[in-house]
Amino acid sequence: xxxxxxxxxxxxxxxxxxxxxxxxxxxxxxxxxxxxxxxxxxxxxxxxxxxxxxxxxxxxxxxxxxxxxxxxxxxxxxxxxxxxxxxxxxxxxxxxxxxxxxxxxxxxxxxxxxxxxxxxxxxxxxxxxxxxxxxxxxxxxxxxxxxxxxxxxxxxxxxxxxxxxxxxxxxxxxxxxxxxxxxxxxxxxxxxxxxxxxxxxxxxxxxxxxxxxxxxxxxxxxxxxxxxxxxxxxxxxxxxx
Numbered sequence: 001x002x003x004x005x006x007x008x009x010x011x012x013x014x015x016x017x018x019x020x021x022x023x024x025x026x027x028x029x030x031x032x033x034x035x036x037x038x039x040x041x042x043x044x045x046x047x048x049x050x051x052x053x054x055x056x057x058x059x060x061x062x063x064x065x066x067x068x069x070x071x072x073x074x075x076x077x078x079x080x081x082x083x084x085x086x087x088x089x090x091x092x093x094x095x096x097x098x099x100x101x102x103x104x105x106x107x108x109x110x111x112x113x114x115x116x117x118x119x120x121x122x123x124x125x126x127x128x129x130x131x132x133x134x135x136x137x138x139x140x141x142x143x144x145x146x147x148x149x150x151x152x153x154x155x156x157x158x159x160x161x162x163x164x165x166x167x168x169x170x171x172x173x174x175x176x177x178x179x180x181x182x183x184x185x186x187x188x189x190x191x192x193x194x195x196x197x198x199x200x201x202x203x204x205x206x207x208x209x210x211x212x213x214x215x216x217x218x219x220x221x222x223x224x225x226x227x228x229x230x231x232x233x234x235x236x237x238x239x240x241x
Contacts, residue, residue, distance in 0.1 A: 003030035003066050005059045005089070007080055009043040010071040012094060016121060017069050018047055033059035056080060060087035067117070070094060073163050074170035078103045081118070085110050090117040096179040099170055122183050133239075137188060142241060148188050148224040149240040150181035153232040164230070165206040172207030173228045174200065181226035184239055185215065189222055196223075 004027060006013055013032075021029050029049050034040035037054025044052035053059045060068070060083060067090035070080050077097055084091045085107065097120040098104035111118035124130055136142060154177055157164050164171045186193060193215040200208035210229030216222065 002027040003064055004028065005030060005062065005065040005068045006032040006049075007056050007059065007068050007070045007084070008072045009034045009039055010094075012071050013069070014047070016071070016094070016123070017092075030065055031059050031062060057083070060084060060089060065089060067092065069121075073166075074099065074175050075168065078107065081107050082110065085114055085116055085118065088114065088116070092117075092119050092121055094121050095183075096120070096175055099175075120183075122180070124180065124184075125187070134187070137241070145189065145222060145241065147222070147241070148185050149238075150184045150224070150226045151236065151238045152177045152180050152226075152228045153234075153236040154228075154230055155232060155235065156230050165203070167207045172200075172202075172211070173230050174208055174211040177228035177230070178211050178213075178226060180237075181228055185224045185226060188239075188241060189217070189224060191217055191222070193217055193222075193224065201229075 004017070004021065006017070006029060009032060018029060021027055029047070031051035031053060032040055032044050032047075032049050033053040033056045034043065035055065037052070040052035040054055043049070051059075051062070053062075059065060068084050070077060070084065070091060070093040072080055074096060077093055078099060081091055081093055081097065091111070098107070107118065125134070137145070162171075163169050164176050194217075196214045196216055198211070198213040200211040202208045210227075210231055212227040213225070215224045
């Protein structure tokens with residue numbers, strides 16, 4: 001039985017982990033941590049979680065926890081990833097797990113050195129349709145790959161002070177939505193890509209509402225585009241190859 005600890009009481013926890021874990025027999029959510037002990041207690045009671053901690057370090061010190069799910073704001077992902085790995089915990093982290101490539105490489109090596117799983121919560125890859133799609137690409141049934149386009153349009157956040165629009169917390173459409181597009185593109189093309197163009201539309205004093213970019217390989221034989229935005233009243237996602 002794998003015992004999991006939640007690093008934060010973010011809304012995403014319920015849909016991304018609590019509900020799926022309840023459908024399984026090989027794992028359990030053992031603990032939750034918040035910066036507020038009272039909030040952690042309330043959250044634990046609401047979701048039938050055994051332990052509650054008033055800070056994240058206390059949860060990481062719990063020897064009964066095998067793995068953690070990190071759902072703090074984007075700007076804190078790298079910090080708590082490193083702390084969690086150094087505490088000997090396997091890690092599932094909300095996207096984007098990393099803000100800088102140098103830190104990504106460092107944390108990858110740290111996980112390998114400690115023989116720990118470090119995984120980004122890119123759940124779309126495990127949808128049956130996407131698994132079949134990637135299988136088609138792997139078997140070269142679509143011919144030589146020339147161009148990929150990824151689109152992701154999402155609901156406009158309506159909450160006041162929504163963290164997805166907070167630049168300090170690394171919010172914005174590129175961080176929250178573009179990471180899916182870029183993950184799909186790099187997974188499909190599977191070779192180094194470089195930005196030819198990157199543009200965004202920003203609100204005054206807030207992070208980007210929409211973002212689009214174009215990438216290409218060194219030899220210019222393969223290219224890609226992506227578009228993402230928080231300007232819709234519905235979810236719309238597509239991948240063209």
